[in-house]
Amino acid sequence: MPPGEDPMSHKTLPLTDHYDVKRGEDGHRYLRPLVRGFNLTRIPLLNKGTAFTAEEREAHGLDGLLAPQVDSLEVLIERAYREFSKRGAALEKHVYLRNLQDRNEVLFYALLSHHVEEMLPIVYTPTVGDAVKKFSQIYRYPRGLTLSTRTIERAEQALANVPLNDVRIIVATDSSAILGIGDQGFGGMAISIGKLSLYTVAGGVGPDKTLPVELDVGTGRADLREDPHYLGVKHERLTGEEYFAFIDKFVEATIQRYPKAIIQWEDFSKDAAFEVLARYRKVVPSFNDDIQGTGAVVLAGVLNACRIKGEALKDQVVVVHGAGAGGAGVAAAIREGMHREGLSPDEIARRVFVLDSRGLLTDDRSMEAYKQALATPRALVSGWSGTDLLGVVREAKATVLLGLSGVPGTFDEDIVKAALANTPRPLVFPLSNPTAHSEALPEDILRWTDGAAIVATGSPFAPVEHGGQTHEIGQGNNAFIFPGLGFGAILARVREITDEMVTEAAYALADYTQAHHPGRTYPPVNELSQASVQVAVAVIKQAIKDGVATEFSVRRLSDGELRAFVERKFWEPKFLPYHS
Ligand SMILES: NC(=O)c1ccc[n+]([C@@H]2O[C@H](COP(=O)([O-])OP(=O)(O)OC[C@H]3O[C@@H](n4cnc5c(N)ncnc54)[C@H](O)[C@@H]3O)[C@@H](O)[C@H]2O)c1
Numbered sequence: 001m002p003p004g005e006d007p008m009s010h011k012t013l014p015l016t017d018h019y020d021v022k023r024g025e026d027g028h029r030y031l032r033p034l035v036r037g038f039n040l041t042r043i044p045l046l047n048k049g050t051a052f053t054a055e056e057r058e059a060h061g062l063d064g065l066l067a068p069q070v071d072s073l074e075v076l077i078e079r080a081y082r083e084f085s086k087r088g089a090a091l092e093k094h095v096y097l098r099n100l101q102d103r104n105e106v107l108f109y110a111l112l113s114h115h116v117e118e119m120l121p122i123v124y125t126p127t128v129g130d131a132v133k134k135f136s137q138i139y140r141y142p143r144g145l146t147l148s149t150r151t152i153e154r155a156e157q158a159l160a161n162v163p164l165n166d167v168r169i170i171v172a173t174d175s176s177a178i179l180g181i182g183d184q185g186f187g188g189m190a191i192s193i194g195k196l197s198l199y200t201v202a203g204g205v206g207p208d209k210t211l212p213v214e215l216d217v218g219t220g221r222a223d224l225r226e227d228p229h230y231l232g233v234k235h236e237r238l239t240g241e242e243y244f245a246f247i248d249k250f251v252e253a254t255i256q257r258y259p260k261a262i263i264q265w266e267d268f269s270k271d272a273a274f275e276v277l278a279r280y281r282k283v284v285p286s287f288n289d290d291i292q293g294t295g296a297v298v299l300a301g302v303l304n305a306c307r308i309k310g311e312a313l314k315d316q317v318v319v320v321h322g323a324g325a326g327g328a329g330v331a332a333a334i335r336e337g338m339h340r341e342g343l344s345p346d347e348i349a350r351r352v353f354v355l356d357s358r359g360l361l362t363d364d365r366s367m368e369a370y371k372q373a374l375a376t377p378r379a380l381v382s383g384w385s386g387t388d389l390l391g392v393v394r395e396a397k398a399t400v401l402l403g404l405s406g407v408p409g410t411f412d413e414d415i416v417k418a419a420l421a422n423t424p425r426p427l428v429f430p431l432s433n434p435t436a437h438s439e440a441l442p443e444d445i446l447r448w449t450d451g452a453a454i455v456a457t458g459s460p461f462a463p464v465e466h467g468g469q470t471h472e473i474g475q476g477n478n479a480f481i482f483p484g485l486g487f488g489a490i491l492a493r494v495r496e497i498t499d500e501m502v503t504e505a506a507y508a509l510a511d512y513t514q515a516h517h518p519g520r521t522y523p524p525v526n527e528l529s530q531a532s533v534q535v536a537v538a539v540i541k542q543a544i545k546d547g548v549a550t551e552f553s554v555r556r557l558s559d560g561e562l563r564a565f566v567e568r569k570f571w572e573p574k575f576l577p578y579h580s
């Protein structure tokens with residue numbers, strides 16, 4: 001039977017429609033291509049460019065098609081880096097890298113892993129925000145799966161058309177709340193692609209096991225619908241039953257085609273995020289990155305900052321500004337952290353305050369269901385002078401400010417100085433992305449507090465010099481959680497991703513940072529993959545404890561063996577030799 005013909009007999013299918021990976025008698029892994037000649041140069045996961053060896057060129061119909069020189073991967077990396085460096089604007093660099101990814105995927109990942117610190121802000125936040133906005137203009141080749149109202153009725157066929165046969169991780173967005181830039185229609189595909197690049201470079205998942213998905217249910221943006229160059233479907237967003245019928249079809253078809261896959265829900269607006277997570281998390285192993293990944297990464301950073309201050313989390317008074325997917329996830333994670341340090345629900349209520357665009361969430365206000373659990377009892381604030389941000393920081397004696405509002409500049413001088421009045425070293429984390437949406441600039445925060453604040457941001461910022469000291473700015477971005485969380489979940493073949501697995505990911509990240517960079521809130525981003533390995537190990541251990549790990553072999557492993565197992569499974573960007 002030709003490859004890909006029988007969707008039911010999963011094990012008999014090759015890894016992709018274009019190649020399989022086999023282990024030779026010598027124990028090494030080989031690529032077994034299923035296409036020949038020119039086609040080999042057109043499939044990004046197969047193409048080696050001028051690194052095809054003389055033997056491969058002869059055996060696979062490439063003689064006469066390639067430049068005579070046979071290069072090593074290292075030379076290709078140098079050449080690509082030189083080209084990358086010639087590009088000026090960040091978006092141009094992004095387009096260069098995306099084109100490289102669509103031309104030669106191993107080279108793309110090899111280049112990226114050599115230059116993580118420089119290139120992460122290009123393939124991911126903040127530049128990915130521009131790529132989302134301009135997606136219709138920079139669109140070149142298809143990548144991943146697009147389901148729209150035009151194709152959703154044929155979702156199974158659409159999935160059958162994807163040339164990958166063993167997808168393990170899917171990042172799916174409906175583009176309703178991309179970063180802090182809102183509804184972006186079809187453009188949100190760029191986020192799914194960017195997140196999955198991190199899964200490979202930082203989370204060890206082979207690119208042939210990743211699938212970006214755009215769920216194009218329409219857009220609420222009239223300007224996009226009226227733009228002749230906009231590539232998405234041009235109607236209002238589906239809502240209510242129609243919306244969920246669409247997502248149901250996606251989930252059902254995905255489970256059929258990829259029974260081993262995990263879904264990461266990304267950038268769903270608060271109006272759908274909580275419901276989507278609750279509806280599917282027991283149907284397909286899945287998590288919401290903005291709620292859960294963000295909660296975990298912020299908990300980890302706050303725990304580390306407390307250690308730096310020589311205090312405990314339970315001593316802090318935390319204000320979460322923004323009550324969407326991110327803010328709600330962060331508030332829940334901080335509460336869980338305080339609970340673990342022994343505080344009662346009543347004590348926690350006096351220490352965690354959440355605000356949305358109308359001010360403090362109090363239990364006498366009418367609000368969305370998910371916000372009710374985060375609301376402060378009205379009686380607790382009855383004597384307060386105000387319940388806007390400044391009022392809450394002053395009256396609650398806030399020591400920690402966490403910004404997840406998407407509104408730039410909301411942590412102004414008055415607010416930050418009000419926090420400084422409550423504690424010698426306030427934690428000020430403007431976490432909104434991309435850069436232009438940050439609640440404050442690190443240099444301003446450090447100036448206003450004369451270097452006393454402990455600062456971390458969602459987007460990358462350069463170190464700040466203040467008072468003869470260099471302050472590294474930790475990047476409190478869920479990129480430190482989701483690759484390890486997903487990788488661990490894949491390796492343990494989990495039935496479900498539990499809240500405890502996510503919380504353990506947070507503590508693992510905090511421990512990693514504490515062990516390797518005791519003075520920092522987060523590790524430097526060039527250690528993303530090492531941190532992710534530690535996160536993955538903790539996630540697998542918790543999955544076993546929770547009884548959701550179906551991969552039997554991991555249950556027998558000691559901590560050291562588990563770590564070695566995770567490291568062994570970590571995909572590395574190398575050209576595998578071809579085998580006929
Ligand atoms: N650093 C990270 O890892 C990370 C992760 C997730 C989200 N975020 C950032 O958080 C921001 C919000 O994202 P989301 O996914 O929660 O979006 P969302 O659409 O679910 O929620 C946005 C929320 O912001 C709040 N808000 C809006 N205007 C406000 C105002 N003037 N004052 C106070 N609150 C206001 C509202 O409560 C709203 O619910 C974005 O900028 C996003 O980039 C950062």
Ligand SMILES: O=C(O)C[C@H](O)C(=O)O
Pocket residue numbers: 125178179180267289290432433458477478479
């Ligand atoms: O994408 C990011 O950089 C983090 C986060 O998921 C966000 O939505 O801002």
Ligand SMILES: [Mn+2]
Pocket residue numbers: 179266267289290
């Ligand atoms: Mn997000």
